[in-house]
Amino acid sequence: MSAYKTIWKKEFKDALRDKRSVLAAMSYAFFGPMLMAVAFFFLISQLTDPSDVKISIEGKQYAPELVEHLRENSIVERETDWPAEVTPIELSIPENWAAAIASATPIAVTLRADWSAQKQQTDVKRVEQALQAYSAQIANYRLILRGIDPRVIQPVQVAKQDMATRGSKAAIIMGSVLVFILLSVFWSGMNVAIDISAGERERNSLEFLLSQPVSSQAIVIGKVLAASCFALLGAMLSLILIPIIFSFVPLHQIGMSVDFSLDMLLIMFLALVPLALLATSLQLFVSFRAKNFKEAQTYISFLLIIPMAASFGVEFARLKTPLLYYLPLTGQHQTFLSLIRGEAVNWLGTGVSAIFTLVVAVLLTYLIGRMLKSEKTVFGL
């Protein structure tokens, strides 16, 4: 039976001629990544701010070498006064600095600051690190002068290996981009889905369509496929535009690299296919119940909150349970995350969630078909 193909073809053609539907699908795919890129631009310029840490230094005349060392580490003496609401970071160098250095006795240098102040934490840390580095440097000289290998006082050497690869750092930022891609299938087909269900009813063409010698299942399948095509068109546009737009964002400045390979984009697109079917069948399910376009729009806006809350929730709550790999929406999300982090993809999870998504979509489609056989839904009785 090829009736569903006839309906699919007609609905798709009809939707393509609807400027509102096309605009809705395309603007999300286009302006979304643009907005995100602009946001990253600002974020990066903030993160890579090379400004000096300005502190108060008391008694700097006693230890010009130390001050010089601090300056090399971008820690300089403050020329302006501290603002009232900020606790000053003060370093005092004692008078006996030179004498103590010469006699190789410990010197008490005082660093006064508020360690609990969130905003100053990095500044204080930088000062501490610079002081410790200077201290270690002098210790090494002293040992060498006395003919001792400096390594004897470092029995245990901690080698810090930051497991955060460039990719996984990027994943934190890219998380929101991924959520955006996932949601594109919900956004892009939305207008078409409303138009071919509630819109069809509003235009009074639903009754005639349902009186044709075509099963209601075929009608629904055709409509789901048409709206899904639009959803996927939007998703494809996002997937093409995001790598292009992000190649202009200087992610490398914050030590990140995001590499959108063609394979990766292709896998993402394939993972979005069942999700698009689910999204549109869900939207059709809701908007076939609405009496007109406006009512359907209201319902669907509420419906959009579900995938948004789910994916942003998982993203920001850093939720970690293996179940996420197997569910619709979160499964695709996890696959995307693994892909962008350069980790091994949990293919079993990806497959199971794809099938799960597909099953729900088919079930919803079947339910809509049954709904259209009921006179209650058709005539809004």
Place this chain on the structure above:
Amino acid sequence: MIEVKSISKSFKTVNALSELTFAARDGEITGLLGPNGAGKTTCLRIIYGLLRADSGEALIEHVDANKHPLKARSNLGIFPDKFGLYERLTVREQIRYFGELHGLKGHTLENNVQSVIERLDIATLADRKSAGFSQGQRMKVALAQALVHDPKHLILDEPSRGLDVMSTRILRDILREQRAAGTCILFSSHVMQEVAALCDRVVVMAGGKVAAEGTPNELCQLTGETALEDAFVKIIGSDEGIAA
């Protein structure tokens, strides 16, 4: 042949049809005449299977559209109560769409589309999108959609509403043509003139029941009136909801 056999239907507390029985024969135009709210649309919707009767059955060529909707509708042309056009499609595309839904394809499809366009004299509209069409033009497109597959049965729900004299005449001509070709035509109306001018048989409906049945002449004889309108008023017992 369309047979309606003691159909009853109620919506919640409203009794729309009760024990409605009549038949529309091939090669005849049967008019379903009744005031607004008599149950005409409900009856027609049950015949083409969009509504389910509480009891009784409606058969199109001995097939119940509620049990075998696809088979019953395959030989049926419908002009529904509400006909919305797809305003972003051209007339030809719309007619072709419904032809395809009736399983036509290839040459047969194109031939049927072209011939129905010529028959309804809408060649000048054929490649225009239907947004902004007049009521008469819309009626023709809807009729073309109903006729594209050459149905043996034609059901029309108040087809003349909102039409001017010229469009009404075209509609009548087409229905007479179809009758000559042996089509079974059932149409509902609350317009007396139209029924008198067109119908071979009239089924008068009131309150969900058949109030009288026969040729226009028979109805006049039955009531002892000379004009169908007076006969009609006598039959249904009031002149409420009738247009002359």
